[in-house]
Amino acid sequence: MGVRVSAHKLAAAVANAGGGGIIATVALSLASKHYTKGKDYYKANIKALADELAWAREKSADGIIGTNCMVAIRDYEAMVRTSVEHGAQMIISGAGLPLRLPEYAADFPQCALVPIVSSLRAAKLLAKRWHKTYKRLPDAFVFEDPNTAGGHLGVGREELYGEEHGADHVVPQLAEWSEKQYGGEIPIISAGGIWDRKDIDHMFSLGAKGVQMASRFICTHECDAAPSFKQSFIDAKEGDVVIIDSPAGLPGRALKTQFTEDLFRGEEVATKCIATCLEHCRCRDEKETFCIAEALHVAQQGDMQKGLVFTGTNATRHKKIVHVSELFEELNGVPVKVR
Template identity: 50%
Template sequence: MKSLTIGKHTVPYPLIQGGMGVRVSAAGLAGAVAKCGGVGLIATAGLALNSDHTDKKYFEADLLALKDEIRKAYEIAPDGVIGTNCMVAVSDYDDIVRTSCEAGAKVIVSGAGLPLNLPGLTVDYPDVALVPIVSSVKAAELIARKWHKGFGRLPDAVVVEDPDTAGGHLGEKLENIGNGDYDQYETVRGVKAYFKEKWQLDMPIIAAGGIWDRDDLERALAEGADGVQMASRFVCTEECDADPAFKQAYLDCTQEDIGLIMSPAGLPGRALKANIDQVRAHDIDGNISCPSGCLKKCAYKKDKERFCIVHALDRAQRGDRDTGLIFCGTNAWKAHKMETVAEIFAELFD
C-alpha cells in the first residue's frame, strides 16, 4: 500500500480522515489519525460552540477555539500531518482559513461551495497544501483555471466526493442524488486525466464517500484513486470527539434510517432522518432567533425555515439524540462495535 503525498507533506498511508462538524472531528480524532499515519482533519465549522471561549462573541471564539484544537492535535501527533476542513459557506471562511495557516495546519480541505479564492487567502503560507472538494470534472476544471489565472497556483490534490454515498453537506442538487447517473470512479479518472492532459501533472485524487473497509479502499485504488477520505467509519472510535450518545446512534441505526435532508445552507445533506421533525420543531416552534450568523446564506437566518444548522449539529455532538442533527454517510449502519483508530488502521493496511 503506497504512501500519499499532498504538496510538501507525505503520510505513510493513503488516507484522509474526513472533517465532521460540529466537533465530531476535533483534536482527539484528528490527532489520533495523524499519529497512525493518515491525514487528520479538524472540522472548523462551529468550533466556538462547546469551547473554552463561550464568553466571547461567536466569531472571535471560533478562531480561538480553532487554535486550541490544532494545538491539541499536535500534542497527540507532534510529527503528524494535521489539517482543517473549511466550509466555503460559513461567514468567517476567510478568517478560518488564515487562522488555520497561522496555527500550523499543513493541509486545508475545502468544500460546501467552490473555494475559488483559497490560494489568495494562503499566499503567505506556500507550504500549506490546498485541496478542493468536487463532485464533477467541470468543477475541478473551473477551480484550476481560476487558481492558475488569479494566483499562479493549482491544487495539491483533489477530493472527489460521491454525493450518492457521502455524509453531511453534499455539493450536488437534491434531484440529482441517487438517480443512478453518477459514477464516482469515472469522475475520479476524469479529474486525473484533466490535470495530466491540461497541466502535465500527476494530481493526487482522493475518493470520498462510501469508503468503509479494506475492500472499499482497495477498489478505490484499483479504480484510479491515489487515496481515500473516510469519515463515518471513525465515529465509533474511542478517540472521536462526539458524545457517546452520538456514537450509539450510529451503532443503533439501520440502513433505512439514513436519508437526505435539506440544510438551511441551501445544500442537501445526508443524516439520520427519523428525528428531523423534532429538530425543526425545537428551533421553529421555540422561535429561536439566529444566534451566530454562522452562514453566508441561511434559510433559517433569513426566513426561519428548516432549523439552525450549527446548533442542531452542536446539540447532537453533545449527545442530544432527540433534537440534534446527526450527519452520516450511507454506510453508517455498518458500525457494530466501538474500536480505536489504531484498530481501523490495522484492518485497512494490515
C-alpha cells in the first residue's frame, strides 16, 4: 500500500473503526508540497510523513495510528525516527530484516515494533538478535504469505506457490514457537490473501492473534488513491493478477495494466530514477528495469496507462466502493466455524 495508497485518510478511518491504521512511509513526498524535482527528496519525505501523521491524528483522536517503514529504503532510519517523534503508536517493518529498529525507536518505548517475516527462521533470528542487543522482543510478528500477498514478495520466483511458504504451514509454526519460547508474548499477525470473516477465522484457527489486510481496503471511499486506481480493481477480470520483476531484485504481484503489458514486451517504461529511494535498485545502479517510485506514484495519482498497481491475489473480487466503517461491520460479523 506504499506511495500514498494507505496514507492519512485510510489510516484514520481504519483507526476510527477499531483497527490499527497504517501510513506507508515510502516515497510519501512525491505528491506533497514539500517535494520539487531536483530538491532534497529525503528532507521532503520527513516533512510529508510529519504532515500525514498529524492529519491522521486530527481525524482520529483516540485511534491507533502507525506506520510501515521498509528496511530497503535509503531513508529507513529517518522514517522510523520521524514516525516515533510524531506520535506513531506502532511501526511495521519489512522488506529486509529490521535488525536495528529498536535502536532507532529507543527513546519511545511505548511504540510497538512489529517486524514482517516470511519464515520461522527469520523470526527466531530477529528475536534472538533484539533480545541480545537491545534487551527487548518484538511486540508482534507479521507473517506475510508470498503465495497470496501483493507487492514485493519475500521469496524468489522459483519458490512462489510452494506450500511450505504459505500461511497454513508457517503461521502454526510461528504460533507454537512463540508459545513455547516466550509464553505467547509475541503474537502472530497473518497477512496476505485475507478477504472476509471466513479467512480471518481460519487464520485464528492456525494460531494467529490478528490479521493485516491491504488490498481489501483499496476499494473504500477513504483510500488515499485516485478514483481511477480504485476502479481498476472493480474492472479487473480473472487472469489480471501478474508477477513482475522489481528493480529491487524481488518478484512483485501486481494488477495487469498497460504498464505491465509494456514491461513484459520489453518496452522502455519509467526508465529514469527520480528518487534514489532504494538501497539496491537495478534502475538506478544498472540502468535496467524501471523506476518503481515513479511507476507507483503515477498510478496512485490515477494514471493507469503508465502506472504500476500492486495487489494481492484477491484483486478481482472487488465489486463496489464502500466506506471503511461498512467493511469493518462485514469483517466483524458472525464468526465462521472453521473445521
